[in-house]
Amino acid sequence: MELSQNKIFQAFDVYARLAARGELQKQEVTVLWEDDEVRHLVENFARHVQCIIIDDAENYYLIPLSMESPFHISNETFKRKYMPAKAINMDMYLLYLAVIVLFGCFYDNYQTSDPAEFVTMAWWLEQMDYCIDSLKHQDDEVLRQKEKEFNYNWLALVRKWTDMDSLKETVRPAADQCRRRADTGAAATAGKDRRSTVPRFPSSGSPAAAERMAASGPSYRRRDKRL
Template sequence: MQYNNEKIMKAFKLYLILSAKGYAGKDELRLYIADDTIRALVEQFAKEADCTIFSAGDNIYMIPLSKDSVFHVSNDTIKKEYLTSKAVNLDIYLMYLSIIVLIGEFYDSYSSTEPTRDFITMSDWLESINERIESLKEHKEEELKTLDKEYDYNWSAMAKKWSDMDEIKETAKKQDARTVSRVSFLIQVKNFLIKNELVSDIGNNEIELTEKAMIIVQRYYMEYDYNREILDFMYNLDNKEESES
């Protein structure tokens, strides 16, 4: 198909904006929706970079679909910009685990395709992670090692690191991302999610999912076989305990 040069340049300009910021505003969204040719070109550019395009609210977004995408956020970037100076890759896995649990709280343990709650408190999020970690620890050591290999996640190390976080400070009245505790770790994860427009802080230590987050979860997150295996494992832990009791 032959494309008009002017439309190619407009599409490429929009792609450059998305590449630089990850999103674009109302004017760009209007152009993307109104012109089929420009939309097709932008989506083609994004596909070549292993990314996808979608709109949410007044914005248009571009997100990577795999770790191989040049737009995938590296572990080093996450550690440098969102975690403490002493953070290691295990902290990133704990961050991912925390996000899995958070989304599960909104989607009824991944049994629903629509959110079943409007918001969650930080304390409820923390308690839910504690429950998942305790469920993990119910596995025997050898079984955990097998699961580590099966899912390419160091579940046993994550459970130990979470358990070793300073519980004494959990009840401190004032905590921030620099405090060494589970609460402070969740503050770091929350800040990461806010920065990436995935949750909104609505006050009273409560957060809600953004429209962007809901679209990502519904269209992409639950579709990947690898993610489904992780989710099935995490949310079958309670069933395992019930069957053994």
């Protein structure tokens, strides 16, 4: 099918911006959903570099499909650019697993193939716990065999997640203690502020003098002592 030169240029412009930035807001490229021919051409450009274009409610994303794609990011590059300095490979593999589980949460429904509109953090973590617990119930030898098949260190992932739970249990009492201290300090400060703003008028003073003292702010306390 012959395409006009204008549509070819439109499609390449969209692809070039996606290739440079990795994502585009839908409002920037309305032609992708307004013109099927342009959209199909952009998708063909992406396939030629072993990528796919996916979208959510607001953006389009250019996602590499294989390690041979020029847009593929190695583990070392990803770790250096997007993770803390002390991160190790196991942190990255745990991140991968968490992302897979997150996508599964959106499609965890036998009634429909449509994704869920919203997934809470609590539900995501609950599903992570469920997945790790299911791995814990597998025999170690079975997991080692699966590691060879899938090139994924399941035993180390289980230990990493368990260590994180242990760390959270260790940190929680200290965090609670710090929170209680902060709350106590805030309450004491608030009480002090309230006491400092309550005017203490001399019993023999006139109403006019009392009003002047109240308007003068904190300095009235010193004059009160002299009275």
